Amino acid sequence: MSDDNKVTVIKPPDTLSAKVTKGGPGAVDLEAIKRAESIIADMADSYLDWVEEDLIKITKAQAELKAHLDEPAKYLDKVFQIAHDMKGQGGSFGYDLMTILGNDLCRFIEGKETASKVDLEVIDLYIGTMQIVISKRMSGDGGAEGNKVLTGLAAVVEKITA
Amino acid sequence: MRNYNLERLNFLIVDDNKHMRALVTSILHALGIKNCIDAGDGADAFKELQHFPADIIICDWNMDPLDGLDFTRMVRTAKDSPNPFVPIIMLTGHTEMNRVVEARDVGVHEFLAKPISAKGLYSRIRAIIERPRVFVRAGSFFGPERRRRDSPTYMGAERRQQSVETGPGDGELSQAEVEELLND
Numbered sequence: 001m002s003d004d005n006k007v008t009v010i011k012p013p014d015t016l017s018a019k020v021t022k023g024g025p026g027a028v029d030l031e032a033i034k035r036a037e038s039i040i041a042d043m044a045d046s047y048l049d050w051v052e053e054d055l056i057k058i059t060k061a062q063a064e065l066k067a068h069l070d071e072p073a074k075y076l077d078k079v080f081q082i083a084h085d086m087k088g089q090g091g092s093f094g095y096d097l098m099t100i101l102g103n104d105l106c107r108f109i110e111g112k113e114t115a116s117k118v119d120l121e122v123i124d125l126y127i128g129t130m131q132i133v134i135s136k137r138m139s140g141d142g143g144a145e146g147n148k149v150l151t152g153l154a155a156v157v158e159k160i161t162a
Numbered sequence: 163m164r165n166y167n168l169e170r171l172n173f174l175i176v177d178d179n180k181h182m183r184a185l186v187t188s189i190l191h192a193l194g195i196k197n198c199i200d201a202g203d204g205a206d207a208f209k210e211l212q213h214f215p216a217d218i219i220i221c222d223w224n225m226d227p228l229d230g231l232d233f234t235r236m237v238r239t240a241k242d243s244p245n246p247f248v249p250i251i252m253l254t255g256h257t258e259m260n261r262v263v264e265a266r267d268v269g270v271h272e273f274l275a276k277p278i279s280a281k282g283l284y285s286r287i288r289a290i291i292e293r294p295r296v297f298v299r300a301g302s303f304f305g306p307e308r309r310r311r312d313s314p315t316y317m318g319a320e321r322r323q324q325s326v327e328t329g330p331g332d333g334e335l336s337q338a339e340v341e342e343l344l345n346d
Contacts, residue, residue: 008299009307012247016217019170020291027165028193028284036192036280043185050181084224085179088255091277092185099277103255 040093047093051086051134058082058127065115072115079123080109086130097133097142100150101126122157129153166291168195172215175200176207176233177222177253186220186253189280204233211237211244218290223254230254231268238269238304246304247297249290253278269305271295
């Protein structure tokens with residue numbers, strides 16, 4: 001058998017079981033989980049400050065994209081990365097709509113190497129919608145208004161990309 | 163839910179987004195973990211590992227200059243890696259099947275999709291504690307064994323095959339599908 005085909009199985013030292021105990025004071029229980037979730041909820045106010053910064057960054061990146069249509073890949077990637085961060089943070093802090101919008105924007109940009117006029121309009125729409133969600137403090141799924149915002153956005157995107 | 167006391171564990175959090183680092187640190191503290199340090203990218207994290215004996219690493223995917231995949235590769239295979247066996251939880255918004263397979267193939271133990279919750283993070287930590295993995299060196303791969311489940315009711319492969327045939331919806335996997343893929 002050549003070295004390439006050789007399979008070696010190694011049992012690593014189990015260092016975790018020596019350090020982790022079951023039960024007793026300090027063990028993670030439902031109360032600890034609730035406590036952790038409530039700490040996350042308390043961070044939601046700070047999230048609103050952070051996301052404002054992200055909205056400024058993504059708007060700036062979009063402006064840079066429009067100004068550099070001869071080399072769009074770099075700036076599309078910049079918009080993608082910020083949207084990706086916003087996707088990850090939104091739902092973590094109770095703003096699920098931001099996760100949906102961030103994800104949809106990432107899926108729209110993913111794989112694009114050029115940016116047409118329509119593409120730029122769609123990206124503007126997503127950024128504008130994220131600004132509305134944050135300015136109206138539409139946490140969770142945004143209720144009926146959130147649904148209206150998402151449905152409206154989908155209809156406009158469908159219309160201009162048709 | 164099994165209750166574990168995690169106080170003595172050392173965690174290294176690697177994320178280029180300071181808010182996500184703060185979030186993960188806060189969750190870990192609430193779960194009773196006292197020793198957490200963080201790093202803003204894979205290169206800094208690798209330096210930290212030289213003097214911080216991390217028991218579990220929680221690592222983001224998208225980072226510059228060294229991303230989560232490169233970092234995992236370094237931890238697993240670099241000659242100067244202080245602990246090639248350390249469990250790594252990949253924390254990311256990328257949950258498409260090809261991405262999960264890519265993470266698995268560089269030696270990630272667990273995968274946690276963003277947005278994150280305390281319950282989700284604890285369940286991944288618990289999985290690492292309850293299912294210690296042997297490591298496999300095969301060709302260029304070095305990492306935790308991808309175990310095949312022997313349960314007669316296990317339907318993971320069939321479900322994935324079906325998903326390939328019918329199309330994966332928006333292309334992203336649920337946390338349960340991610341776990342099946344990592345453990346198959």
